[in-house]
Amino acid sequence: MLHKLRQQKAYHLMLIPSVLLVFIFSYIPFYGLVIAFQKYNPGLGFHSPWVGWDNFQHVFNQPNFVRTIWNTLYMSFFKIIGGIIVPVTFAILLNEVAHSAVKRTFQTLVYIPNFLSWVIMAGILLDILGSDGIINSFLSVFGIKPVSFLGSPSIFPWTMIVSDIWKGFGFGTVVYLAALTSIDPGLYEAALIDGAKRWKQTLHITLPLLMPTIVLMSVLSLGNVLNAGFDQIYNLYSPIVYQSGDIIDTYVYRLGIQQAQYSVGAAVGLFKSVVSCIMIVLSYVLANKVAGYRIF
Amino acid sequence: MVKIKKLTSLVLMASLVISLAACGSDSSNKDTSQSEDPNTTSEIADDNVDPAFGAYKDTVTIHTVTSESASASYPEGDNVTKNEWIRDYKEKFNINVVTDWVSDEYDTKLNLAISSNQLPDVFHVNAAQLQQLIDADMIYDLTDVFDQYASDRLKGYMQADEDSYKSGMRDGRLYGIPQMHWGLIDQPDYIWIRNDWKEELELSDPKTIDDVKNIALKFMEKHGGYGIAVDQSLEYLNLLAIAWNAHPGVWMKGSDGKIVYGSVQPEMKTALAAYADWYKQGIIDPDFAVKDFAKMNANVVAGKVGMQPFYQWWGYNPGVDTVTNQGKDAVFYPYLIPTADGTPATQSIFFANGSYTVVSKKSKNPEAVLKLLNYYAYIVDEGYGKESKEKLSALLDKDMAHVVGAFRVLNPNSDYEQFEHVTEALKSNDTSGLTTSGMWQKYNNSVDFMKNATPSSTGDYLQQGSPKPAYGLAKQVLDNNQYIKTALWGATPEALINYGSTLNDLLKEGFTKIIMGKESVDYFDKLVKAWQAAGGDEATQAVNEAYGG
Numbered sequence: 094m095l096h097k098l099r100q101q102k103a104y105h106l107m108l109i110p111s112v113l114l115v116f117i118f119s120y121i122p123f124y125g126l127v128i129a130f131q132k133y134n135p136g137l138g139f140h141s142p143w144v145g146w147d148n149f150q151h152v153f154n155q156p157n158f159v160r161t162i163w164n165t166l167y168m169s170f171f172k173i174i175g176g177i178i179v180p181v182t183f184a185i186l187l188n189e190v191a192h193s194a195v196k197r198t199f200q201t202l203v204y205i206p207n208f209l210s211w212v213i214m215a216g217i218l219l220d221i222l223g224s225d226g227i228i229n230s231f232l233s234v235f236g237i238k239p240v241s242f243l244g245s246p247s248i249f250p251w252t253m254i255v256s257d258i259w260k261g262f263g264f265g266t267v268v269y270l271a272a273l274t275s276i277d278p279g280l281y282e283a284a285l286i287d288g289a290k291r292w293k294q295t296l297h298i299t300l301p302l303l304m305p306t307i308v309l310m311s312v313l314s315l316g317n318v319l320n321a322g323f324d325q326i327y328n329l330y331s332p333i334v335y336q337s338g339d340i341i342d343t344y345v346y347r348l349g350i351q352q353a354q355y356s357v358g359a360a361v362g363l364f365k366s367v368v369s370c371i372m373i374v375l376s377y378v379l380a381n382k383v384a385g386y387r388i389f
Numbered sequence: 390m391v392k393i394k395k396l397t398s399l400v401l402m403a404s405l406v407i408s409l410a411a412c413g414s415d416s417s418n419k420d421t422s423q424s425e426d427p428n429t430t431s432e433i434a435d436d437n438v439d440p441a442f443g444a445y446k447d448t449v450t451i452h453t454v455t456s457e458s459a460s461a462s463y464p465e466g467d468n469v470t471k472n473e474w475i476r477d478y479k480e481k482f483n484i485n486v487v488t489d490w491v492s493d494e495y496d497t498k499l500n501l502a503i504s505s506n507q508l509p510d511v512f513h514v515n516a517a518q519l520q521q522l523i524d525a526d527m528i529y530d531l532t533d534v535f536d537q538y539a540s541d542r543l544k545g546y547m548q549a550d551e552d553s554y555k556s557g558m559r560d561g562r563l564y565g566i567p568q569m570h571w572g573l574i575d576q577p578d579y580i581w582i583r584n585d586w587k588e589e590l591e592l593s594d595p596k597t598i599d600d601v602k603n604i605a606l607k608f609m610e611k612h613g614g615y616g617i618a619v620d621q622s623l624e625y626l627n628l629l630a631i632a633w634n635a636h637p638g639v640w641m642k643g644s645d646g647k648i649v650y651g652s653v654q655p656e657m658k659t660a661l662a663a664y665a666d667w668y669k670q671g672i673i674d675p676d677f678a679v680k681d682f683a684k685m686n687a688n689v690v691a692g693k694v695g696m697q698p699f700y701q702w703w704g705y706n707p708g709v710d711t712v713t714n715q716g717k718d719a720v721f722y723p724y725l726i727p728t729a730d731g732t733p734a735t736q737s738i739f740f741a742n743g744s745y746t747v748v749s750k751k752s753k754n755p756e757a758v759l760k761l762l763n764y765y766a767y768i769v770d771e772g773y774g775k776e777s778k779e780k781l782s783a784l785l786d787k788d789m790a791h792v793v794g795a796f797r798v799l800n801p802n803s804d805y806e807q808f809e810h811v812t813e814a815l816k817s818n819d820t821s822g823l824t825t826s827g828m829w830q831k832y833n834n835s836v837d838f839m840k841n842a843t844p845s846s847t848g849d850y851l852q853q854g855s856p857k858p859a860y861g862l863a864k865q866v867l868d869n870n871q872y873i874k875t876a877l878w879g880a881t882p883e884a885l886i887n888y889g890s891t892l893n894d895l896l897k898e899g900f901t902k903i904i905m906g907k908e909s910v911d912y913f914d915k916l917v918k919a920w921q922a923a924g925g926d927e928a929t930q931a932v933n934e935a936y937g938g
Contacts, residue, residue: 134521134524134525135500135501135503135504135518135521135525136503136504136521136522136524136525136526136527137524137525138504138505138506151887155891155923155924156895156919156922156923157891157895157923219679219684223676223679224675224676241679243679244676244678244679331621331678331679331681331901332621332623332678332894332897332898332901333621333678333679333898333901333902333905335894335898336898344891347889347890347891347894348888348889348890348891349889354886354887354889355500357887
């Protein structure tokens with residue numbers, strides 16, 4: 094052990110600056126969590142009076158807070174599932190395209206929405222999805238009554254899920270495409286000799302070899318299970334869809350942040366971090382146990 | 390290898406020192422501030438002949454912070470930290486004003502400055518920040534300084550709105566100088582009706598709330614679409630609630646003398662029943678629930694709708710765009726919101742003072758800010774005739790009057806007096822009564838709109854100069870006492886702040902469902918119970934403790 098350390102001294106030294114940065118900017122700020130248990134006054138700083146679990150109690154006693162947890166889980170669950178299936182499928186299909194210019198064009202096209210902020214996207218979506226927008230005009234050709242994509246509590250979460258997947262799947266596609274290029278072509282040739290057609294090849298070569306990347310991406314995204322997308326929902330929701338569209342972040346924003354209630358914000362942030370941390374550990378252990386995949 | 394090692398240890402050392410220094414400065418500053426705060430004013434007092442307007446012998450430097458003023462346009466080379474005002478401060482008072490930072494996220498950035506104890510000398514804060522700063526003992530007790538240095542005019546402002554003045558005090562001591570407001574005259578609400586449509590159909594002015602509904606129906610018959618433009622916040626729709634004697638958002642005296650919340654009173658149920666009926670008839674925008682402020686106005690500007698419940702500033706936004714797109718005749722005129730039986734409705738008046746000028750306890754010259762406030766009040770109210778036209782124009786025109794951040798204080802009577810003088814001048818064509826540059830601006834823009842139909846003058850014209858000026862109706866409301874004031878006149882109790890906007894959101898969600906017919910009107914009773922349980926009762930009690938009796 095010690096011998097090994099001495100051997101790799103140069104590497105460890107090179108590691109120090111980044112470890113130091115992480116320590117200063119990610120670990121020291123942990124101390125700030127104390128304000129979740131204080132009645133924070135910016136003037137008093139961390140010497141604000143202690144209030145125990147009052148901030149947590151205040152938030153959890155709000156009658157509408159519980160439904161926001163459910164809404165958050167509901168939307169982020171489908172966003173995560175769709176966020177895996179769609180880009181994997183698309184990447185595999187795109188990989189089959191022989192013409193490299195076409196392939197690159199599509200890859201770039203689906204990646205573009207990823208770079209637009211939700212503020213801009215929301216403006217566009219409000220126009221497209223309105224009762225006299227493009228989609229409803231299109232539907233009316235078939236005699237379908239205008240659908241209130243953003244004003245109906247039962248449809249709103251799905252509008253969020255679909256638009257979020259649409260906006261984000263370009264990034265996943267690029268990642269999976271990169272993983273696909275690293276698959277040894279010799280495997281396909283061997284399979285071809287054994288008589289495996291495209292479908293069989295995909296099933297028995299491509300997917301298993303993509304699995305580590307898929308597991309990695311899912312584990313990473315599970316950490317976000319309590320972030321159902323504040324930017325997106327805040328810019329698109331309205332009081333009429335609070336019952337199904339209000340998520341933890343938007344609720345806490347209205348409860349506390351607007352009025353600079355830092356303690357409440359910190360309390361909810363801590364709650365979310367703890368749950369997310371448990372989710373990450375759990376999913377990692379599960380991925381290791383069930384599928385035998387490890388990241389480290 | 391050795392070199393690398395040395396370098397790393399150097400970097401490590403440096404970062405350690407920096408982080409230690411950052412932690413250390415915090416506590417050391419605090420100590421000095423506590424030991425040196427008493428009697429810093431005495432030595433300066435005899436320096437000056439005139440405490441209110443006299444210049445310092447030696448240059449005094451004060452630090453401030455500010456936010457960008459989006460509408461102001463500066464001469465070449467100037468900006469919010471370097472402009473005519475800042476130069477005047479130096480020239481007239483020998484006060485060197487240094488701006489530490491400028492931010493669009495002023496409140497957030499200021500909170501950071503407060504928590505890291507890096508306060509500038511003079512800055513402006515909101516009501517919540519004022520309370521926190523007093524709690525933390527970080528700002529100067531300005532009581533004596535104000536008495537000694539404030540000009541008579543500035544003191545007059547405070548007398549004109551004593552409630553606001555008192556809201557800057559705690560236990561009888563003044564900590565924050567309220568920056569005041571334009572006056573209660575800008576608060577009454579109206580139903581704005583597109584004039585060319587109204588004349589084309591030869592409709593008379595609305596006398597009852599049913600007339601309002603009928604005008605909307607006539608407009609829809611003729612021009613299609615819906616009748617009244619409102620948005621998802623319900624803020625604009627609820628301006629009409631006073632027609633049924635409901636006062637949403639107002640904390641008002643109930644029948645038993647206790648303070649109650651207007652949004653959960655039975656009158657609100659009547660108003661909601663009427664809205665639901667209007668929605669069913671297509672009078673209220675069928676898409677209102679997903680429209681924000683800009684989307685609400687888009688159809689007004691596009692000429693698709695001819696009625697909108699709105700504040701006195703309709704002419705500025707969406708008025709300017711409406712005239713640009715639809716022409717001069719498409720202006721909307723304001724009408725007082727009538728009740729069912731034809732009497733004018735009782736208007737709701739809210740607490741108007743939003744910000745306070747405060748001085749850090751560490752400041753060496755807490756009185757300097759008063760000279761600058763005096764100067765601002767003097768320029769705005771008395772400058773006309775005493776200062777050159779060029780000077781005033783440089784200080785006030787093109788929204789330069791709004792760039793001074795903490796050094797601004799408004800005359801709470803200004804709009805009322807201004808309106809009286811402007812109407813008089815327009816009537817008589819005699820401009821001798823126009824004594825402030827504000828009056829001249831409103832007068833000139835009103836004349837400009839009548840002559841040239843300049844879109845950018847629409848706001849001033851509809852507010853003061855039109856045949857049916859909004860302020861004319863507002864003056865009537867104030868003169869006849871046709872209003873109730875909210876009991877929440879000053880700082881918001883903490884119990885209420887703790888709920889953020891969630892209590893109102895609960896009502897907003899429920900009200901929207903009732904209006905859209907997704908719930909029956911009787912759902913209101915259930916909603917009120919839910920509101921009470923969610924914290925409404927606690928908030929009501931807190932407001933009663935703070936402002937009752």
